[in-house]
Amino acid sequence: MKRLAILLILACWALSAKAADFPARVVGVSDGDTLTVLVAGNREVKVRLYGIDAPETAQDFGSRAKQAASEMSFGQQVTVREVDRDRYGRTVGEVILPDGRSLGKEMVRAGLAWWFWRYAPDDWELAGLEAEAKAAKRGLWNQAGAVPPWDWRSGQGVPVTSGVVGNRRSHCTKPRTARAWRR
Numbered sequence: 001m002k003r004l005a006i007l008l009i010l011a012c013w014a015l016s017a018k019a020a021d022f023p024a025r026v027v028g029v030s031d032g033d034t035l036t037v038l039v040a041g042n043r044e045v046k047v048r049l050y051g052i053d054a055p056e057t058a059q060d061f062g063s064r065a066k067q068a069a070s071e072m073s074f075g076q077q078v079t080v081r082e083v084d085r086d087r088y089g090r091t092v093g094e095v096i097l098p099d100g101r102s103l104g105k106e107m108v109r110a111g112l113a114w115w116f117w118r119y120a121p122d123d124w125e126l127a128g129l130e131a132e133a134k135a136a137k138r139g140l141w142n143q144a145g146a147v148p149p150w151d152w153r154s155g156q157g158v159p160v161t162s163g164v165v166g167n168r169r170s171h172c173t174k175p176r177t178a179r180a181w182r183r
Helices: 002-019 062-073 103-109 124-136 149-153 178-182
Strands: 021-031 034-039 043-049 077-085 091-096 164-166 173-175
Touching (some): 062 103, 091 103, 103 124
Parallel strands (some): 043 091
Antiparallel strands (some): 021 034, 021 077, 034 043, 077 091, 164 173
16 A cells, blocks of 8 residues: 555656646747747746856847847747746746757857856756856857856946946946935
């Protein structure tokens, strides 16, 4: 009886893992690590690529990362291997291209995304692909001082060129002088 219960639990677990895979057509690319896919019932689903973080669109290599993700996936029938949901409700998953390659891994291999070790700490394949891209100076690794997107979003590593502190989202700026802040 105990064996039967264990087998039943394992079977349910295997089925639930398999149920997380779903076919989809890529209908939008927001940036190098976020896609919109169309699933059964013509429902759109936002997918954040698992284990990677690509440069933001306004960041160096951001447009190139978006372009590369689009060239590899837009209009393609893909398989999404759902891993999780993020705090914004997006599906976090691995997107498998029609030829069997992982879109996220291809982005890291091309030097157009970082291994996001904070959220995929045990993904040594991504770590190796990033190390290879760095050694070959591919993509963003071709320039000195590439700023990871998680630092760029928080303003770290962004050069101050005009003496102006700005908010990238609102485009609001203020001079960096004490007198200007007192007004």
